[in-house]
Amino acid sequence: MTAKLCQLLPQKKAILVSLCISVLLMLAKFAAYFMTHSNAILTDAAESIVNVLASGFAFYSIYLATLPKDENHPYGHGKVEFFSAFVEGVLIALAGLIIVFKSGYDLLFPKQITQLFEGATIIGATGLINLLVGFYLINTGKKHRSITLEADGKHLMTDAITSAGLVVGIVLIQLTKIYWLDSVISILLGLYIIFNGYKLTRRSVGGLMDESNVELVKDIVCILQENRHDAWIDVHNLRAQQYGADLHIDCHITLPYYLDLVKVHQEISDIDKLINGKAEHKTELFIHADPCLPECCNYCNMKECHVRSEDFNKEIAWTVDNATKNKKHFQ
Template structure:
């Protein structure tokens, strides 16, 4: 039920973003046709990306909500990374086209008109995008949705671009220097390309299963805080993100005299604790290892019937230690 609520909330938010994007796109192109400003065209062209990206984001959230099947045993959550990749790629392409048009405008400057009207339109659209962007980012963090976060950051980039655009248009209006229109347009396009690159980089990281150190560090904080004496060590930990879900597999070392029922109980406790305390829905695959005599010097298990030496040290579970494929022998 919780997952269905989250996905429904994501679709509702993306739909709001899509409808708003269409309205703002029409407003920006109206400003361009009124002014004939390449600088305003920069913002208008990026708004097309907003609409296309939001459309694909809506589809990707629908697809990620589909249940697992034989072809997708981990679900369809990774489609969100394709959504982010598309958004970033379109931003880079739009920025490149605007750079080319800006260079042409510098070589063949054209007069602009009604700049104050165009400036007011752009200022209003930028303010709306900024408010919507902050809303999407906050909701994306709450719902653990990379798609909402990416869309929100894109809209914040659009707000920054619009702010620079308003300042630039006012400078052009008061100075009358026409070539500034194309020059500022080119600079804004370079910023747009950089923001698109960052989105592409993030999507590729997700598709390549790059470790999300922030998420893993948060989980380790929970494990260290709630650690039980029976949990001797954790190692060979790996994490993958699939949409809003996290998948973790690791090895958990337990006393070798525990029977199968006790082992299952301890493994289940780790699973429940992470899902309750870490703030992200997590599927865990935990392989249980029996302890060895070499574990005794850092084992906290009281009244152990097989202890070969007294405990000498405490070992904190850190990224460096838990990601290695070996017990914490020192």
Template structure:
């Protein structure tokens, strides 16, 4: 968590400095196109401040009111960031639409381009770093903030090109027209962030993460693990919670069952790349399981093994043993 706080704090300080630079460029040029970037920088600062708080809250230990911890606040943070970006985009579109029909003189475009280009490069480097770190930790808040900064870099690059185009062509209405295009791009980016946050808040399955879990289980499965089914996953910030049913030989005593459950838990936490909390319900095997069971020297086997049922995403997420498929 200290690493996450440090990254967000760097983003917050950098965003504040860049915001001042962008508004200086706007007052220097009086360009709506520059204002689009300056207005979005306000969102960067506010979003980073909220992200800093959400990461702090996500690190608070679970309590009676929050038995699964406070990790979901990170999804809420991403929602706020997306909403703020969307509002900024809509304001930019409205102001630029008005200015399209009522253009105002603009000036010092070359100097403004230099300032905006510099801020874009800084945002690009920081955004790439945050996305890389956000995936490694993992933290959806840091990754979302990084993607936002990369969006800002794309905006700044387009801004520099547009300002130079206006400077050389002297076509003033391009300032507002290009601002509208950038505003639409910002709104689309906001939609993607909101969509992702709502998916997390509604416990939508993250198939990339679950697929990796299933892959590890399949490649490292033990002969005692007859099947895994009814697997469900929920993300709580940087932590994954999985419910599943594990079928084991029905002659195992409680101690052996407990050991097998611990092995599943340890395997995923060691090799799946994400901290995972398991809630495993164990099922006893039935005679119908024998035809795909690999357990050697089984004292109750009713028939020889004749099928190999792979553990695929589709198989393990079904709410029934494999023999019922």
């Protein structure tokens, strides 16, 4: 438990930095809006409210993820990170919808815009800061397998992109004096924000629904194939899920039926050590041992097998396609 808490300290530090910076940038953007009365700048300022709310909720979810496993949560509390990302995605999409409707109204009933150069300077500075913080959060999230940090980082990267587009738009308005472009730019940025909110929500729903981690499955199958033992006749029904920073894999492995319990335990322990020694992340494995059947003999490479009913023909290479199916390879 102490090791896990130490591991999660960087996540807490990263999200706290994000929260503090989000508050400061939100105040700066609203100051820019009150200077200019620009809808496009209001778009960026409104999204900053979402940044603050999302970072606050993310900080709480990371705190929950540090709690140890208990009777009610045998897999730990890491799944709250998917819920955090879901909430952030919904908030982002909601902010985008509000921006589109507000900008559409102001396109029909425009208002005077002032001090665009000063506003563009403030927005450009906040965009650069969000870009740097976003990179920091994404890198920390990938290093510590935190979907919450990755989600918050990608959100800030989105904010930085919209800020860059906003600055370009403001310069264009200043040069052309076509002020209705302000609302058009705001609507386009709002649609972009909605799209990013959808993508984030889609990923979080997949995690909440225990969607299999395809990349992790590929890594595991590759490791098993490259280091397979003769006694490992086949691997099937292999699944992998992520719960916050914790990874869980369960699978069935077919072994010779005459192995005693000690030998079966040894083979399964070898798989556990292999995965945790060669995979990029520490993983909790749940392995079910199946006894071999006569139909397995033609692809079983077990040497000096005294119960073989058919000569060995050829090894069946394990792939994501056959290892994830819930059946032995001869079926």
